[in-house]
Every structure is written in C-alpha cells, then in structure tokens.
Amino acid sequence: MLLVTPLYAGLLALWFFALSLRVVQRRGHGVSLGDGGDTELLRRIRGHGNFAEYVPLILLMMAFLELGKFSTLLLHGLGLTLLLARVLHGLALSFTGGWKFGRFYGTLLTFLLLLVTGGLCVYQGLSGLRLQ
Template sequence: MTITPLYAGLLAILFLVLSARVIQKRNVVSLGDGGDPDLLRRIRGHANFAEYVPLVLVMMAMLEHGGAAPAWLLHVLGATLLLARVLHGIALSFTASWKFGRFYGTLLTFIVLVVAAALCIWRGVAALMV
C-alpha cells in the first residue's frame, strides 16, 4: 500500500495541529471546557476529526489492499478528505464562526464517507457472488 499511508501521514500532521490548539488553550482547565467557548470549539474540532478520519482511512486501506478501487479514485478520496478536514478544522479550531469551512468541510467529509462505504459494500457483495 502506498496511497493510504500518504493521506494518513498528512492527516496525522493536521491532527497534531488540532491537538496543539487544544493543549495551547488548556492553561487552567484540565478536564472539559471550563465554560470557555473558544476551548469548546477547539475540543470539538479535534474530536470531530478523531470521529470521522480513522473510519475513512480504514476503508481506504481495505479498498487499496483489495484492489477494489483504482489509484486515481483513492487519491481523490484522500485529497478530498484532507481538504474537508482542513476546512472543518479551520472553521472550528481557528475561527469563531466560519460557516463556509464548517459546511463544506462537513459536506465533503460525508461525501467521502458515503463513497468509501459504497465501494466497501460493493466489494463485499461482489466477493459473495463469486
């Protein structure tokens, strides 16, 4: 596998940036958000990344390993996921209200999730038919 590790590495760097943003703001509050709306946004940006990215990367890895998707499609999925998470991460962790980034980051993440899920289901059903 060569494609999924590329995007996993790039997304890991973004995850570290989002993690640092939470740590940077945690000067007094050690658990939760302490009622600080900026810290809450940073926590949610970080957590939202952790909720979606691993599943998509696992599906991409299965598709790549099984040869169920062409390289160009895996690159489209990976690049779109990276763009989506950058948009969403900026919207939640770096700004008070950037609706464009939040909306399109979420939309693109869902599109990648649905496409990867459909390809995985197709691969599984095709294997049953053999």
Template sequence: MMIVTPLYAGLLALWFLVLSIWVIQARSGPDGPSLGDGGREDVARRVRAHGNFAEYTALVLVLIGFAELAGSPGWLLHLMGLCLLIGRLLHGYALAFTTHFPLGRVVGMVLTFIALLLGAGFNVGSSISRLLQ
C-alpha cells in the same frame, strides 16, 4: 503494496497533531481549564474540532485502506483521500478558530461525507461482487 492510504494517513496525522497542540495551548496558562472547556467558547471550539476529527478520520482511513487492498483504482483512492484531507482541514480550522466562516464547516463536512460514502460504497460493492463470484 499500499502507498495511497499511508500518504493520507500521514498527512492527516500531522493535522491531528496541530489540532492537539491547539487544544493544549487553549488549556494551558493560569486561565486555561485543565479539563473540559471551562465554559469558554474558544476552548470548546478547539476541543470539538479535535474530537470531530478523531470521530470521522479513523473510520474513513480504514475504508480507504480496505479499498486499496481490494484493488480500487488509484484515482478513486486519491479522490477519497483528498476529500477527507481537505474536508478535515477546512472543518477543523473553521470550527476551532472562526465564528464567521460557517461555510468552511459545511464544505468540510460535505467533503468528509463524500469520502465516507465513496469508501462505504466501494467496500460494500466490492464485497458483494466477490460473494457473487
């Protein structure tokens, strides 16, 4: 029974909702562009934070889910999930709202890449191991 992946998927879905609302807020009102960023950096930052989240999160969650189904140890699943969650929180906030916190973006991407690498490594290793049996 999968219990780890749904936990992180749910928490990340809540963060995606927050990022989505931030984009909607930036685009609403008389000065907000209804499409794109209207050449406004504040809107572009929110749109990219939202898009970047979508670009990475789904694939890493799939990798975590496959690892969980393959019997990965719980500590590894939580390590991947926490790296992804903290990474996406840091990156999304830093990109959407700050120009003076580039460390948040960097640390966020590093944590996301760690989760991606661990997920890819476990899944490839597990698959090769089963093929060789």
C-alpha cells in the same frame, strides 16, 4: 502493499497534531480539564474530537479499497477530498470564531466520503461473495 492510504494517513496525522496542540493550549484559558465553559476552547475540543470520530473509519475504508485493487486515481481523489474536508472543518472550528463556509463544506465533504467509501466497500464485499 498499501501506497496511497499511508500518504493521506500521514498528512492527516500532521493536521491532527496541529488540532491537538490547539486543545492542549487550554491552560492559557485558565482551564486544566474540559472546556471550563469557554466557547473558544469548546470549539477547539470539538474540532479535534470531530476529526477523531470520522477520519479513522474513512482511512480504514480507503485501505480496504486499496487492498481490493481499486484505482489509484480514485484513491487519491478520496484522500485529497478527505484532507481538504478535514482542513476546512478544523480551520473553521479550531482556528476561527465562526467560519461557516469551512464548517459547512468540511462536514458536507466528510459525509459524502462516508457514503462513497461505505458504498464502495459494500460493493467490494458483495463482489467477493459472487466470486465464491
């Protein structure tokens, strides 16, 4: 049974909802579809889209690791790092005009998580091959 991954999936879903609200507020910018050339709206859309591009894959890999009985402490570390990364990045793109710290470190942590979770999943998969 998964216990750790659903916690972070739920917390990230709440943050995704906040990012989604920022995108649907486009009518205040006189735009009904797309960004209408508005740079602030474009940042909001990319903050939302960027989340949707990275978070599902990392959560899926976390679930695989959890099902593979990886350390609960490791899984919480991955989940907290993912939450921090996506909040930093989302704040930078969707809520500010150019908070470079949040965008840089949010991206850096997300890429690091892709490498770590990807590598651990490969390790788990190769370990399973040796057992057979």
